Amino acid sequence: MLAAALRKELLLQWRTRGQMMAVLVFGATALLLFSFAIGPDASALRTFSAGFLWLGLLLSSTLTLAESFHSEMENRALEGLLLLPSDPRALYYGKAIANWLQLTLLGIALVPVMVVLYDAGTTQLLKLLGIIILGAAGLSAPGTLYAGMTAQLKAKQMLLPLLLFPLIVPALLASVKATSLVILGDPMDQLNAWITLLAAFDLIYWSMCGLLYGRVIEE
Amino acid sequence: MELPKIQTNKAPYVFLAIGVLLLSIGSYVGLFVAPAERYMGNVQRIMYVHVPCAWNGLLAITFAFVCAIVFLFSGDFRWDTRLEASIEVGVLLAFLLCAQGSIWAKPTWGVWWDWDPRLTTTAVLLFAFLGILALRRFVDDPVKRAIWSSVATIIAYVDVPIIYFSVRWWNSLHQAQSTTNTVSSQFWPPLRLNAFGILFLMIGFIMVRSRIAAYRLRNEMASPIAVGEEAGELA
Numbered sequence: 541m542l543a544a545a546l547r548k549e550l551l552l553q554w555r556t557r558g559q560m561m562a563v564l565v566f567g568a569t570a571l572l573l574f575s576f577a578i579g580p581d582a583s584a585l586r587t588f589s590a591g592f593l594w595l596g597l598l599l600s601s602t603l604t605l606a607e608s609f610h611s612e613m614e615n616r617a618l619e620g621l622l623l624l625p626s627d628p629r630a631l632y633y634g635k636a637i638a639n640w641l642q643l644t645l646l647g648i649a650l651v652p653v654m655v656v657l658y659d660a661g662t663t664q665l666l667k668l669l670g671i672i673i674l675g676a677a678g679l680s681a682p683g684t685l686y687a688g689m690t691a692q693l694k695a696k697q698m699l700l701p702l703l704l705f706p707l708i709v710p711a712l713l714a715s716v717k718a719t720s721l722v723i724l725g726d727p728m729d730q731l732n733a734w735i736t737l738l739a740a741f742d743l744i745y746w747s748m749c750g751l752l753y754g755r756v757i758e759e
Numbered sequence: 760m761e762l763p764k765i766q767t768n769k770a771p772y773v774f775l776a777i778g779v780l781l782l783s784i785g786s787y788v789g790l791f792v793a794p795a796e797r798y799m800g801n802v803q804r805i806m807y808v809h810v811p812c813a814w815n816g817l818l819a820i821t822f823a824f825v826c827a828i829v830f831l832f833s834g835d836f837r838w839d840t841r842l843e844a845s846i847e848v849g850v851l852l853a854f855l856l857c858a859q860g861s862i863w864a865k866p867t868w869g870v871w872w873d874w875d876p877r878l879t880t881t882a883v884l885l886f887a888f889l890g891i892l893a894l895r896r897f898v899d900d901p902v903k904r905a906i907w908s909s910v911a912t913i914i915a916y917v918d919v920p921i922i923y924f925s926v927r928w929w930n931s932l933h934q935a936q937s938t939t940n941t942v943s944s945q946f947w948p949p950l951r952l953n954a955f956g957i958l959f960l961m962i963g964f965i966m967v968r969s970r971i972a973a974y975r976l977r978n979e980m981a982s983p984i985a986v987g988e989e990a991g992e993l994a
Contacts, residue, residue: 682914689910692903693898699890702890702894706883706884706887706890709926710921733928737921737925740921748913748917752914755909756910758906
């Protein structure tokens, strides 16, 4: 059941891949604009590069998360899905995994933009990939749940960030810290602590949001 | 769906009266009787409202969490009205806490704001629960509103310790928590009086506010004829 739900989500994402490009351009534009906040100071830009990368990804995520429920609201497709003899948790995890994958790809695609604009290169690509995967998981678990709620409302564009942003503070903090330790060096050996925090956040929200999602979409 | 019965007794007003009385005595003792602190001087007297606001704010938010869980299991709308009331009172106390903290921080630390764990957690908490109040305004269906705000309350409440520890690792200027163990015994009476004063005020406000929520809910849910009949009865 989960496989079917995931397959449906990935197929939907593949067929609307033009949107993914648009979001990527949006994220890259955000990274470009952040550099104007600092000015052409190369060392300062490098210091803040991790924060800018994650803020860029966070802003982009509000677009992709909201979009992931857009098709469910057309022709009351969600109600049709709920009529299936299936567990709503499968629907949730299908969507959350698809969003996770999409955000991970988006994060990976934004890294070269960050390297070029802020001169924030690193050779520890595997570690960086791991942090992006964990950070994207932290955004997508509560993000999918709240997108499912707000998609049914008129004020969805406004409410999703309002609910999501305060909640993901620990995940954002840990991702930014871990990424900047990878880029700027880790003399105090703090990276593992931040990755553990991020993993704990992911574990808590992936299990809790799955449990609560059934109550959110029930009629 | 069963509509919550609306209590009409005088209990909340008794709580409010006791709260005002205790808070007046506590503030008088705190401002005029208790000695000034050696290093901070009179500025420190803000502690007598700051610390009770912190305790009771946390209590109100914890009560909201309990209401959310009980509502999800029972579906009893009385707990939805209590949830709305306690989140509103908790948000008010969290806002007061941030405002008093800034007033206290400027003369003692030299800054209005500091990225200290407790301060940052309170600010994030304030925004998280303001978001839930905003969500409640935008959902027209009372059943969905109650379920969604319960879910959002549980998710936000679980986040509080995680935010606290992440910010603590990230940055740590705040003096240790002021409890009766860490402050001089001369400061105890006004601190305790104000803590109970604000506690009683908080209970009173939550009771009054949940009654208002229950009336609004009844107007939303009841058929127009039933409301009309009741109005006829009252007339």
